Amino acid sequence: MKWLPVLALKLALLMISLGARAELTIEITQGMDNPTAIAVVPFAWQGPGSAPTDIASVIDGDLNRSGQFLPVSRSDMLGLPSVQSEVYYRDWRAIDTEYLVIGRVSVAGQMRIEYELFDVLRQTKVHAGVVTGAVSEARMLAHQVSDAIYEKLTGIRGAFATRLLYVSVTRVPGGNDYFRLTLADSDGARPIVLLESREPVMAPTWSPDGRQIAYVSFESSRPAIYRQDLASGQREQLTNFKGLNSSPSWSPDGNTMAMVLSKDGSPDIYLMNLASKRLTRVTRHYAIDTEPAWMPDGKSLLFTSDRGGRPQIYRYNLASGSTERVTFEGTYNARARVAQDGRNVVMVHQQNGAFHIALLDLVSERLQVLTATDLDESPSIAPNGSMVLYATKYAEQGILAAVSVDGGVKFRLPAREGDVREPAWSPYMGR
Amino acid sequence: MIGPLSLMARAQSYIDVEAERAAQRTGSEVAGEVTGAPSNTSSTSTPVSPYGSQPAQSYPATSYGLNSAPAAPVSSAPVSAGATGGVGAGGQNLGNLFYQIQQLQQEVMRLNGKVEEQANELRKLKEQSLERYVDLDKRLSGAGTTAPGLAPAPAPSASTAPSGAAAIAGSSAVEQPGEGESYRAAYALVRGQQFNDAITAFQKFLRDYPDGKYAANAHYWLGELFLVVQPQDLEASRQSFTLLLDQYPDNNKAPDAMYKLGKVYFLKGNRERSREYMDRVISEYGSSGSSAVKLARDFITENY
Numbered sequence: 110m111k112w113l114p115v116l117a118l119k120l121a122l123l124m125i126s127l128g129a130r131a132e133l134t135i136e137i138t139q140g141m142d143n144p145t146a147i148a149v150v151p152f153a154w155q156g157p158g159s160a161p162t163d164i165a166s167v168i169d170g171d172l173n174r175s176g177q178f179l180p181v182s183r184s185d186m187l188g189l190p191s192v193q194s195e196v197y198y199r200d201w202r203a204i205d206t207e208y209l210v211i212g213r214v215s216v217a218g219q220m221r222i223e224y225e226l227f228d229v230l231r232q233t234k235v236h237a238g239v240v241t242g243a244v245s246e247a248r249m250l251a252h253q254v255s256d257a258i259y260e261k262l263t264g265i266r267g268a269f270a271t272r273l274l275y276v277s278v279t280r281v282p283g284g285n286d287y288f289r290l291t292l293a294d295s296d297g298a299r300p301i302v303l304l305e306s307r308e309p310v311m312a313p314t315w316s317p318d319g320r321q322i323a324y325v326s327f328e329s330s331r332p333a334i335y336r337q338d339l340a341s342g343q344r345e346q347l348t349n350f351k352g353l354n355s356s357p358s359w360s361p362d363g364n365t366m367a368m369v370l371s372k373d374g375s376p377d378i379y380l381m382n383l384a385s386k387r388l389t390r391v392t393r394h395y396a397i398d399t400e401p402a403w404m405p406d407g408k409s410l411l412f413t414s415d416r417g418g419r420p421q422i423y424r425y426n427l428a429s430g431s432t433e434r435v436t437f438e439g440t441y442n443a444r445a446r447v448a449q450d451g452r453n454v455v456m457v458h459q460q461n462g463a464f465h466i467a468l469l470d471l472v473s474e475r476l477q478v479l480t481a482t483d484l485d486e487s488p489s490i491a492p493n494g495s496m497v498l499y500a501t502k503y504a505e506q507g508i509l510a511a512v513s514v515d516g517g518v519k520f521r522l523p524a525r526e527g528d529v530r531e532p533a534w535s536p537y538m539g540r
Numbered sequence: 541m542i543g544p545l546s547l548m549a550r551a552q553s554y555i556d557v558e559a560e561r562a563a564q565r566t567g568s569e570v571a572g573e574v575t576g577a578p579s580n581t582s583s584t585s586t587p588v589s590p591y592g593s594q595p596a597q598s599y600p601a602t603s604y605g606l607n608s609a610p611a612a613p614v615s616s617a618p619v620s621a622g623a624t625g626g627v628g629a630g631g632q633n634l635g636n637l638f639y640q641i642q643q644l645q646q647e648v649m650r651l652n653g654k655v656e657e658q659a660n661e662l663r664k665l666k667e668q669s670l671e672r673y674v675d676l677d678k679r680l681s682g683a684g685t686t687a688p689g690l691a692p693a694p695a696p697s698a699s700t701a702p703s704g705a706a707a708i709a710g711s712s713a714v715e716q717p718g719e720g721e722s723y724r725a726a727y728a729l730v731r732g733q734q735f736n737d738a739i740t741a742f743q744k745f746l747r748d749y750p751d752g753k754y755a756a757n758a759h760y761w762l763g764e765l766f767l768v769v770q771p772q773d774l775e776a777s778r779q780s781f782t783l784l785l786d787q788y789p790d791n792n793k794a795p796d797a798m799y800k801l802g803k804v805y806f807l808k809g810n811r812e813r814s815r816e817y818m819d820r821v822i823s824e825y826g827s828s829g830s831s832a833v834k835l836a837r838d839f840i841t842e843n844y
Contacts, residue, residue: 395645417653418646434656 133297133509133529139519140176145207145262147172148181152212152222153191162247164214164222164254170296171255171269174511175495176518178262181206193225193234201229208235210258220244224254226261236261248298268493271295272535274303274313274322275509279527287527290324292339295491295534297522303337313531316359319538323347323357323366334368336383347381358401358410367391367401367410378412378425391425392432398423400444404451411435411445411454422456422469436469438476444487448494453514455479455488455497466499468514479516489534490514500530715753723754730761735769756788760797767804778804795825795832802836806843815844 149169154160172178187200190211201209212224219241226236240253249270256267272294279287285307293300304310308327315322316336323336334348334357348354352371359366366381370388378391378401392398396416403410410425420443422436436442441459448454451471458467458476463483469476479497488499496518498511503521507528510521522529726741742758742765749755763780766773781801785794802817821836 396649416649417656418650419653421653421656434660437657437660 133293133300133522133524135170135174135297136521136523138521139517140179141517144177144179146181146205147178147208147210147258147262148186148201148204148206149210150186150189150191150212151183152214152224155213155215160214161244162251164212164247164251165210167248167251167296168210168255168258171252171267172258174296174520175259176513176520193227196227198227198229198232208262210254212254216244220247220250222250222254224258226258248294252295265495266493266537268491268495268534268537269295271492271538272319273297273498273509274315274324274533274535275529276310276313276531277524277527277529278507292322303339303342311531312356313533314357314359315533315535317361317363317536319536322533323359325355325357334366336366347383347386352376356400358403360403361405361407367403369399369401378410391427402445402447404447405449406451411447413443413445422454435471436476439467442467446488446490448490448514449492450494453490453494455490455499455514457486457488466497466512468497468516477516479512479514480510480519482510485510487531489532491534492537498532498534500532716749719749719752719754722748723752723758726758727761730765735765739765739769756784756791756793759784759787760793763797763800763804767800767807772807774804774808778808795821795828795830798824799832799836799839803839806839811843815840 149165149172151166152160152164169180173180181204185204187203188195188197190196191213192211196209196211206229209227209229210224211227212222214223215221220243221239221241223239224237225234227233228235236257238254238257240250240257242250252270255269259265259267259269272292275291275293277289277291279289281287288304288306288308288310289302290304290310290313291300292303303322304324304326306326306328308330309325310327311325311332313322313324320340321336321338323334325332325334327333329346329349331349331351332354333346334354335344335346336357337344347357347366348368348370350370350372353369353376355376356369357366358368360380364383366383368379368381369376370379371377373390375395376397376399377393378398380389380391381387382389391401391410392412392414394414394416396414397420398412398414398416400413401410402412404424408427410427411422412425413420414423415421416423417434419440421434422442422445423432424435425432435445435454436456439458439460441457441464443457445454445456454469454471456467456469458465458478460467460478464485465478465482466480466485466488467476467478480499480501482501482503485499485501488497490497494514496511496513498509500507501510502508503510503523506523507530508521508523509529509532510519512519722741722745726738726745729735729738729741739762742762745752745758746755746762752758759780763777763784766777766780778801781797781804784791784797785801788794798817798821802814802821805811805817806814818836818840821830821832825833
């Protein structure tokens with residue numbers, strides 16, 4: 110293994126937060142028709158001074174962003190209970206609250222959050238739980254509480270305690286632009302710049318355990334695929350072939366990386382055994398084969414190819430070696446990503462000249478266009494399959510936006526500065 | 541910087557760009573070959589079209605390996621000439637060959653796409669026809685077992701069984717084969733002002749499809765038609781509107797039929813019954829926004 114030196118002249122590898130500079134803000138543009146009213150009462154702080162993080166407001170934001178819940182404003186609350194004995198259901202019924210969350214936060218070395226969820230109409234406690242962790246991870250602990258509440262009330266595992274990778278570009282007029290590979294919480298908070306370069310950084314992707322990432326960087330003046338360990342920051346250059354080295358995609362078992370190389374002529378899909386670095390060529394076609402994505406069972410790969418004259422999604426079966434076309438609707442379908450259920454596939458779909466994000470159900474073969482904006486690209490699906498994150502243009506700025514898989518809930522995550530592109534939603538980060 | 545940036549743009553959406561570029565490349569390469577050629581061989585100075593006669597002239601047909609014996613030596617010659625950096629006819633021919641291969645590749649890709657799409661269409665059609673067959677089979681076998689059971693039940697004769705109105709209303713949602721056509725033909729007669737023929741057509745329609753989807757509309761038109769033909773047939777008109785109201789009280793034609801019925805009674809000289817119906821239109825459909833309500837109000841202010 111050749112671990113590269115971490116620093117290069119044109120490149121600075123930073124593990125520090127840039128604070129609000131690259132932070133994403135969230136604007137909800139479309140919610141569900143009948144969201145569930147839920148009140149998250151400010152959690153009681155049982156420690157010295159004032160609480161370091163407003164846990165309840167993080168939970169509020171998570172539930173609000175899902176579009177399925179409408180948090181009750183604090184100014185409407187008739188009381189601020191933190192233990193069950195202080196809960197008066199009629200106070201909450203009076204302001205049409207359906208569910209109530211209360212909690213307490215304490216710190217003894219580690220932060221400990223206790224929380225309780227009540228059904229106001231039935232006047233019962235639905236759920237109670239405790240999460241503990243480092244004080245610095247307070248927001249992540251709050252996201253874990255959101256996950257538990259979301260799962261209890263919707264039956265779907267929450268995906269708030271997950272993270273996002275994205276590339277932000279700061280334009281420098283007359284000079285080299287800045288490319289930053291950024292890691293942030295699923296709500297866009299706590300951005301950390303993993304890689305800063307004056308050469309393009311592209312195609313960030315996650316290992317299935319969420320501990321490593323891979324991406325394409327042009328720092329050596331031509332594209333090369335790197336993988337990087339998030340905890341240690343250690344990097345490894347995986348490829349340095351002539352021509353394209355792009356679209357890394359980790360196999361579900363974590364042992365193999367699918368990628369696109371053009372070293373043997375036109376771009377084709379290859380598999381690299383990450384232990385031995387041995388390459389296996391998957392496609393062999395004079396057309397362009399690119400953007401591989403693994404099916405969750407690891408038995409087949411989706412990829413984009415123009416072997417039929419126009420870019421469409423194909424599926425390669427690793428066992429049989431057979432290739433079949435998957436998309437037939439529309440003149441352009443590219444960059445597929447598969448939900449964990451192995452059934453829903455999101456992709457870039459061209460319709461009437463505009464590029465939208467569409468969802469294809471592989472079983473019913475029904476294709477649904479999810480977005481109404483024009484230049485949508487790079488869809489990435491949440492680990493619980495509920496939301497799709499994608500890049501688009503808004504007010505001349507490259508931003509991230511999200512849409513629920515039924516198209517009902519939409520929100521934008523514009524950066525305060527620069528263009529943001531190529532989001533990659535992490536897998537579950539373990540419980 | 542320009543290099544990597546343009547590369548990046550290419551990698552993000554390079555499929556289209558690549559295809560366009562390939563098209564441009566092939567075009568310019570051929571142009572280059574053609575313009576470069578004249579200095580060497582005057583015979584090749586005319587513009588070369590990819591499928592034109594030019595390649596056949598410079599290359600004997602055998603060079604494509606179409607004829608058996610001379611194919612190998614002749615076709616190998618330009619390749620070696622090109623490989624050793626030789627310019628002139630050999631290089632130009634190689635360029636043509638390259639261009640032709642690219643053209644063939646693109647053509648194959650296009651055809652490939654067509655084949656894929658047609659195979660998919662075929663698969664879908666097969667699935668659909670199987671579904672249709674299964675559905676038909678089910679209905680046929682279903683008809684065999686349920687028809688005898690149906691027969692003793694009171695026949696849903698629209699004109700004689702007001703008690704069966706609910707059943708008729710229930711079944712009236714389903715359009716029967718040929719029904720729409722027959723109805724539209726009758727309606728066309730109304731529009732063509734052939735009122736007597738229209739009456740005959742609607743009466744036949746009701747005999748053919750007594751519980752059809754458009755039965756209520758047919759009754760309504762009959763009621764209207766009996767009022768406009770010469771001589772007017774007030775009693776027939778009254779019966780048609782009454783039938784509609786009795787059998788299809790929930791039909792969207794009901795408010796109009798009720799208003800018309802009031803009018804028919806008025807024409808017959810029965811002011812009280814007329815007023816009753818007009819009042820009923822207002823009280824029963826007042827909130828429905830039906831235009832009949834306004835007509836009824838106007839009628840009352842004018843005549844009472």
